[in-house]
Amino acid sequence: MSERGETEGAKLDVSFVLPCLNEAETLERCILAAQRCIDEHGYTGEVVVADNGSDDGSCEIAVRNGARVVLAEEPGYGSALMAGFEAARGEIVIMGDADFSYDFEQGHRFVERMREGYDLVMGSRFRGEIQPGAMPPLHRWLGNPVLSAIGRVLFRTSVSDFHCGLRALRRDAYERLHLRTTGMEFASEMVVKATVLGLRIAEVPVTLRPDGRSRPPHLRTWRDGWRHLRFLLTLSPRWTLFAPGLVLMVAGLALWVGTSFGPARVRYHTLVVGSVLVLVGYQAVGAAVAARLYALAEELGPSTSIMTRPMRGFTLERGLVGAAVLFIIGLGMIGTVVWAWAASGFGALDPAETLHPVVIGATFLAIGVQTFFLSFVFRMFMIPRRRD
Numbered sequence: 001m002s003e004r005g006e007t008e009g010a011k012l013d014v015s016f017v018l019p020c021l022n023e024a025e026t027l028e029r030c031i032l033a034a035q036r037c038i039d040e041h042g043y044t045g046e047v048v049v050a051d052n053g054s055d056d057g058s059c060e061i062a063v064r065n066g067a068r069v070v071l072a073e074e075p076g077y078g079s080a081l082m083a084g085f086e087a088a089r090g091e092i093v094i095m096g097d098a099d100f101s102y103d104f105e106q107g108h109r110f111v112e113r114m115r116e117g118y119d120l121v122m123g124s125r126f127r128g129e130i131q132p133g134a135m136p137p138l139h140r141w142l143g144n145p146v147l148s149a150i151g152r153v154l155f156r157t158s159v160s161d162f163h164c165g166l167r168a169l170r171r172d173a174y175e176r177l178h179l180r181t182t183g184m185e186f187a188s189e190m191v192v193k194a195t196v197l198g199l200r201i202a203e204v205p206v207t208l209r210p211d212g213r214s215r216p217p218h219l220r221t222w223r224d225g226w227r228h229l230r231f232l233l234t235l236s237p238r239w240t241l242f243a244p245g246l247v248l249m250v251a252g253l254a255l256w257v258g259t260s261f262g263p264a265r266v267r268y269h270t271l272v273v274g275s276v277l278v279l280v281g282y283q284a285v286g287a288a289v290a291a292r293l294y295a296l297a298e299e300l301g302p303s304t305s306i307m308t309r310p311m312r313g314f315t316l317e318r319g320l321v322g323a324a325v326l327f328i329i330g331l332g333m334i335g336t337v338v339w340a341w342a343a344s345g346f347g348a349l350d351p352a353e354t355l356h357p358v359v360i361g362a363t364f365l366a367i368g369v370q371t372f373f374l375s376f377v378f379r380m381f382m383i384p385r386r387r388d
Helices: 027-040 058-064 077-087 104-114 137-155 171-177 186-196 221-234 237-258 264-297 309-313 316-343 351-381
Strands: 012-020 045-051 068-071 090-095 120-130 167-170 201-208
Touching: 012 027, 012 058, 012 077, 012 104, 027 045, 027 058, 027 104, 045 058, 045 077, 058 068, 068 077, 077 090, 077 186, 090 104, 090 171, 104 120, 104 167, 104 201, 120 137, 120 186, 137 186, 137 221, 167 171, 171 186, 186 201, 186 221, 221 237, 237 264, 264 351, 316 351
Parallel strands: 012 045, 012 090, 045 068, 120 201
Antiparallel strands: 090 167, 120 167
16 A cells, blocks of 8 residues: 555645545545555555534544544535645645545546646546436536536636536645635635636546435535526626626716707606616626625635726725715706806706706716715725735
């Protein structure tokens, strides 16, 4: 056998990390397959079982078969994997589900690509083999392909299988990623952050076998599918908030310009609709920037973005000055109308002359107030803090 029994603290070539929650039926076969991979390819290595609260004897099975057991106190797939990663002593960490659906003897493919200089090596079931009955049709033809396609579009990555459970990560790359999510979103977070940080990513084809357990899997199709989609969309406010907000603002401004043409009644309605679009668009853009700043503060998202580059020179004081300028412009436009109205003895107002400056002025007033409050929100997320 290879050096799985080395003293604590010694560096190893590879660590297999298996998240575990009541996997007594299949855990032993997974451990033995990982150990065969280590031995047959001459690696120094270990198998780490990251237990997430098993009560079926899984921990005892792991110890009996020569694996190290670490306990993940917080529930969740991501929590278990992070506990295993942090305990692992290998320079390369290979993670895989403990349900015997993946062939751990294929681990050498990941090590070979790692030794070519890659930081993250993803398994791809779609470029490999999916055995009959291994993946429900809904997952195979809709869920996984659609979610992976959305991830590729939003984050400009070439990864074909965002949710493959068999993958390898260089230990120093893991430390750079600062992974945070504790649930099933962990798989997507790893790919997104690795892409944004410019880590070298490769894929290897893998075989997916039918689940070796007699009980239902932990995965819940609609619940976990929505959690992955929600996570991808939340991490990309550029497309879910910022871009739609800009489109709405441009459309609103175009309608403002259009109020110079057409019948008066049409112009009045167009003016109001345009102002609503400008306000809603500005709210969306402000929310997008706030979401990105929050993601950066909590180390959940990309470190650079078109939304946050202009914020590098932002200070609360500058935000408040900008809010005051917008407010004063709006107040001035409305004040001009009020002044003219007072000069005429507060008689009947002619909408053709007064409605345009009043509506646009009110819009500037509202944007000024929004800017005032957003400035405090932005500053709150930008307060320097100590990192773990």
